[in-house]
Amino acid sequence: MLNGPNLNLLGTREPDVYGHATLDQIEHQLREQAEAIGITLDCRQSNAEHQLIDWVHEARTTHVDFILINPGAYTHTSIALRDALAGVAIPFIEIHLSNIHAREAFRQHSYLADIATGVICGFGAQGYDFALQAAKQQLSQS
Numbered sequence: 001m002l003n004g005p006n007l008n009l010l011g012t013r014e015p016d017v018y019g020h021a022t023l024d025q026i027e028h029q030l031r032e033q034a035e036a037i038g039i040t041l042d043c044r045q046s047n048a049e050h051q052l053i054d055w056v057h058e059a060r061t062t063h064v065d066f067i068l069i070n071p072g073a074y075t076h077t078s079i080a081l082r083d084a085l086a087g088v089a090i091p092f093i094e095i096h097l098s099n100i101h102a103r104e105a106f107r108q109h110s111y112l113a114d115i116a117t118g119v120i121c122g123f124g125a126q127g128y129d130f131a132l133q134a135a136k137q138q139l140s141q142s
């Protein structure tokens with residue numbers, strides 16, 4: 001589970017857009033859900049594009065089966081992050097707390113969505129749960 005820029009500040013401002021849960025709370029709940037369904041989950045957050053890219057590269061050599069990622073603003077800007085995800089060829093789900101399609105025009109394009117297994121947005125913290133369940137389902141079918 002990778003979270004991108006500013007998501008470390010969740011729960012502090014704009015609860016109407018991003019909800020009240022902090023990232024720590026979201027990660028804690030997700031780890032509990034993962035354990036309950038037999039998935040090993042590694043949660044990381046960085047504000048740095050290069051760090052997210054390095055972690056995507058690391059996933060290839062550490063036998064990661066699926067990536068869940070909320071890329072934050074890098075969703076709308078980062079061809080480099082797209083290239084990293086495409087390059088490692090590990091299936092991933094793009095997650096957004098907010099419904100990016102109901103927001104500013106610049107948030108409505110994703111450089112990642114067309115190469116993702118799927119995109120979940122607009123369900124707040126519950127979207128992370130949905131993504132984990134979807135990943136489990138995908139893995140059980142492969």
Ligand SMILES: O=C(O)[C@]1(O)C=C(c2cccc(Sc3ccccc3)c2)[C@@H](O)[C@H](O)C1
Nearest residue numbers: 006007009010013014072073096097098107
């Ligand atoms: O909805 C999301 O999860 C999203 O990925 C998250 C974003 C985002 C943007 C700024 C801050 C934060 S997290 C936050 C929220 C409130 C106060 C401080 C930080 C997330 C946006 O950049 C994206 O367009 C959409």
